[in-house]
Amino acid sequence: MTKPKLFIARKLRDVVEARAARDYAVILNPEDRLFSPAELIAMCREVDAVLPCHSERFSADVIAALGPRLKIIANHSVGTDHVDLAAAKAAGIVVTNTPDVLSDATAEIAMLCMLRAARRGAEGDAMIRAGKWDFWSPAFMVGRQVTGKRFGVLGMGRVGQVTAERARGFGMEVHYHNRRRLPDHLEKGAVFHDTLEGLLAVSDVLSLHCPSTPQNAGIINARTLALLPERAVLVNTARGGLVDEAALVGALTTGRLFAAGLDVFQTEPGGNTALAALPNVFLLPHIGSATEETRDAMGFRALDNLDAFFAGREPGDRVA
Ligand code: 8YV
Secondary structure, rough: OOEEEEOOOOOOOOHHHEEEEEEEEEEEOOOOOOHHHHHHHHHHOOOOEOOOOOOOOOOOHHHHOOOOOOOOOEEHHHHHHHHHHHHHHHOEEEEEOOOOOOHHHHHHHHHHHHHHHHHHHHHHHHHHOOOOOOOOOOOOOOOOOOOOOOEEEOOOOOOHHHHHHHHHHHHOEEEEEEOOOOOOHHHHOOOOOOOHHHHHOOOOOOEEEEOOOOOEEEEEEHHOOOOOOOOOOEEEOOHHHEOHHHHHHHHHOOOEEEEEEOOOOOOOOOOHHHHHOOOOEOOOOOOOOHHHHHHHHHHHHHHHHHHHHHOOOOOOEEEE
């Protein structure tokens, strides 16, 4: 039987590409270069399936130009904001993602962002690397203790729930705002707030875990930042589009916000130079799911979805 033709848009872990080559007629991207929309369209017109990351954007215009052969977009990501799901559905293209397998890795990065921000780790590291550590005193580099503080989760999906669990490990009280209240066995004693404002008022640390949607764009802005407790800490491992970065720079500059730990930005790759110029920001280049185990698991999960689809079964992680 002819193997389905699969375009793997970015360089994936070797074990993942080896499994893909066993079961599909694969087109790989060994140079791991980013394809332009025109190149992405040209590649996808010649295959039955594409396995992209969040770096490949499938807008309505791109989807309209894909042609009739492409049947499934099997994302190597849990976020799907890079795909116009309504356009994919209208075009009869199945879309899947890779939930669950990256929750632990991303929660680890959220804790790293929280601690490096709250305890001024980025500032201290930079000071020593610059050869400027020439003084110590009891008042030196005092930060914000997280133990016993309130950890606010905006978006209590899989990643939010695992991150909340890690925060409990630091002796933090978990609060959350979500479209729907969780059942007890998932809520695990966390305090539900049915409004964003209610959550913000009690978040000594606010961690963003909601999807990037048109409704959530810039949800963290000058107005909402002002509703946080004085000298709160912001953590973002979700999507850069959730944050008005100019407003964040303002709040960090005045000290209204004590610090921020960010793994995602409006402009990726690259980040934000104004944020990078501030001492009270810890910055990472979107590595939330970047562990060996997780990237293997994500690749296998995407291939499991493709295998199900081409075997005539419903993919387990279908989102459109
Ligand atoms: C991906 C991401 O995990 O999963 C997501 O939604 O934000 C990304 O971190 C990464 O691009 C690997 O594909």
